[in-house]
Amino acid sequence: MRSVWPRLAAMLALTAACHSAFVVATPSLAFAQAAAKGDKASVTSLIQRGSALFDDAEYEESIQTLSAALLRPGTSKQEKIEIYRLLAYNYIVLKRADEADAAVRGLLVLDETYSLPPTESPRFKDFFKATREKWESEGKPGREKVDSPAAEKPIRIMHTSPAQVPPGTLIKLTGRVEDPDGRVRAMQLAYRAGAEGKFILVPASYTLGEFRAQIPSDAVKPPLVEYYLQAIDKGGLPLTSRGDAATPLRIAVPAAQKGGVLTSPWFWVPVGLAVVGGGVAATYILLNQRTSTVTIRVTE
Known part of the structure; x- marks a missing residue:
């Protein structure tokens, strides 16, 4: 009579693998659910982080x-003023005069x-003064939109992210x-390998309303690559974006597996979700010396 234990051990290993797969998959599901609900970092926290990064000389x-x-919906006037001030400081330090202007x-x-x-640094005060004088001599362009506001038509970036x-x-x-309204002058791509570190910002090809960009192969590493796209105006400031530094778009990059499909976690994740979602219930394990039978009942 053959022992029941080899088959029992195999079944228990399968069940454990399914449960493990469910645990691994949970963070991805949580992220997707959070994204679906539109959870975003608050404008205040982003401004504070941007200010701290400036103080730490992390200008980019x-x-x-x-x-x-700046692109968050509902950003107040005072918040925008603070954002523009800090952006100007960064650009001045980086000697990017057009964007600072x-x-x-x-x-x-x-x-x-x-x-x-x-008490502010003369470096910043002098630049602000020079820009103000030039702006006033040009008739304060842009003020007409504040004094006589007209609804600007929204800009939309149409893009499908690969899974x-x-x-x-x-x-x-x-x-x-x-x-x-023809306000977009260029498109930019920002990308990084993984979920931490600095985004690399590169120009995208933009012609007649269509854009093309590439994430180089050396940045595409497991477990994922993050990126976002933004449209900029003639001054180099963002008008709208698809994703951003706080809530980027993500592409999964699964690690190469050896040993066939049964050893791949990408096989076990859907199996684990299906089993747990259906309600796995191992009700009884009946061991009989005469029949050597194992029963696992799966109930809906």
Whole structure:
């Protein structure tokens, strides 16, 4: 009579693998549910983080974080003024004069009486003063939209994110921009390997409302790659985005597996979800010396 234990051990291992797969899959489900509910970092926390990054001399990351805050729905006037101020500081330090000029102008359009505190660095005060003088000599462009507001038509980025790709794949991204008022001057792609670290910002090809960009193969590593797309105006400031530094788009990058499909976690994850979702109930294990039978009942 053959022993029941080899078959019993195999079945128990299968059940354990299914439960393990469910545990591994849970964070991804939680992330998807959070994204579906529209959970976003608050504007205040993004501004605070952007300010802290500036103080730590992480200027590019500060710009990315502040840009995310600028595009958040419902951002108040005072919050936008603070965002523009910090953006201008970053651009001035990086010697990106055109973008710094655009940030100061954005601030002045919201509050033409704004002035930096007397204790502020002369480097920033002098730049703000020079930009104000030029802006006023040009007739304060942009103020007409505040004094006589007219509804600007929304800009939409139409893009489908791939669900997953193999490691080392060159990811080609495409899409189009709906821009009824013709405000978009360029598109940018920001990407990074994994869920931490600095985003690498690169220009995208943008012609007649369509864009193309690529995430290089050396950045495509397990477990995922993150990215976002943003449309910018003639001054280099963001107008809208698809994802951002705080809530990027994600592409899964599964690790290469050896030993066939039964050893792959990508096989066991759906199995685990199906089994747990159906309600696995191992009711009785009957061991009989005469019949050597194992019974596992699956109930809905």
